[in-house]
Amino acid sequence: MFFVSSKVFWLLIAPSSLLLFCFGFAVLMSALQFKRVAQAFYLLATTAFLLIGTTPAIDYAFYYWGKGNQPPKNINLQDYEGVIVLGGAIDLHETAAQNRLILNGNYARITELLALRAKAPYLKVIYSGGSGYLINKTDLREADIFKDYFVNEFKSDSSVIYTENQSKNTYENALYSRNLYISKFSKEWPNVEPWLLLTSAYHMPRAYAVFRTQGWNITPYPTPHMTKPVFWNSFTTKFWDNWMKTDVLAREIIGSIAYKLTDKI
Template sequence: MLFTLKKVIGGMLLPLPFLLFMIGLAICLLWFSRFQKTAKGLLTASWLVLLLLSLQPVADGLLRPIEDRYPTLHTSEPVKHIVVLGGGYTWNPDWAPSSNLINNSLPRVTEGVRLWLANPGATMIFTGAPARTNPVSTAEAGARVAESLGVPRSRIVTLDTPKDTEEEAAAVAATIGSQPFILVTSASHLPRAMIFFRQQGLNPIPAPANQLAIDSPLNFWERMIPSPNWLMHSDRVGYETLGRVWQWLKGSSGEPGKQ
């Protein structure tokens, strides 16, 4: 119940649903109340914020400091385990395996496979519980994609009970103990994940995937025209900011490994 409540409330506080709610409230005030100035101000402010969050310089300017916390992992000491955290997915057996990994999941798995190819003696660990109506878990979906990319099933372990990052950290701790391992997740999610894993007494080596904030050249119109792509980047900022607030409320000091 608490997990569902967290997801619903957190989802409504993300930029798009929150701003749409504010715009809807402003429209209701315009049509059905005498608070015309309040409604006009709320409508204007919501439109302006939505516009700004849909522009590349603003969205990526907010996201970049989160993603730049850890650099891409190019080389590392040999490890026994590569942990890939679960994300968005579905499972349709008629699709190509990789088509079942949506949003952030496919880049996490492909980065994990890239690191495994450099360290084929390691075991890949995939985490994540099944969605309520899906018989295949997040972990199993990731494992099947990795297997389709050449990772032997004998080198894959799935942990399919954790529902969130905190539970994933506890499950990994129970499985491998304190030995160093590579932790693969989205670049924007990695700072928060590192806190959870270090609080379990683990020694993760950070390996960011799915970097979104763009520093490389773009056409000028791509920077100037609002796009749902850039709004999605702003959404990641909102999601991770809310996640860090929740983490702090549950007792984190805000720094990895400290209470």
């Protein structure tokens, strides 16, 4: 129920949805001859569209949101039992359509794991991710695709690869990974051995809080974060890219608030 309600709620309040609502409402008011109301909403929507779509405002917001999320310096990987990788890096629909592994904008979750495995092939890996689609659903599960490619294509040792393929959101990532850990390793909970948590830098604040609440002994290992934007070199005409970034950041902020209000963190 929480998953469905959160998805529907997000569709209604996402910044890009609100922008479209403002434009649509302006058109409706204009058609109904409420000219001043229409002009006000046209002005509001156009200003927001240009401010976020062309200026470096969202890049600065992204930078400061994830600024404190950096991989530990001089980390000794031998101190860790394994790494938990959160799903969200594999495009399920394109992977199915093209019959090959297709990554999305969160691809660094996979490349960072490959780098870790090259340094420490003994680390256990828990890949947590099912399908987070509310509409346009697919029977594919991200964790299953991950294991198939890592074992068969990348020739990884299957004995250290564990997958959890039921989770649909960050809270379920932590909960179902905990259940997997208890069942596979037959250990007491909360776990004592430290694990790394690998996800995108912008996602780490919420993910880390959820995993800690579930009792994990976890160390954040975020993907590389964006560098500080250079103001005079950051203006752009990539309107849609900037609005997608705005949606991503807003989802993390609102998601953190929702998780706090529902005692998930």
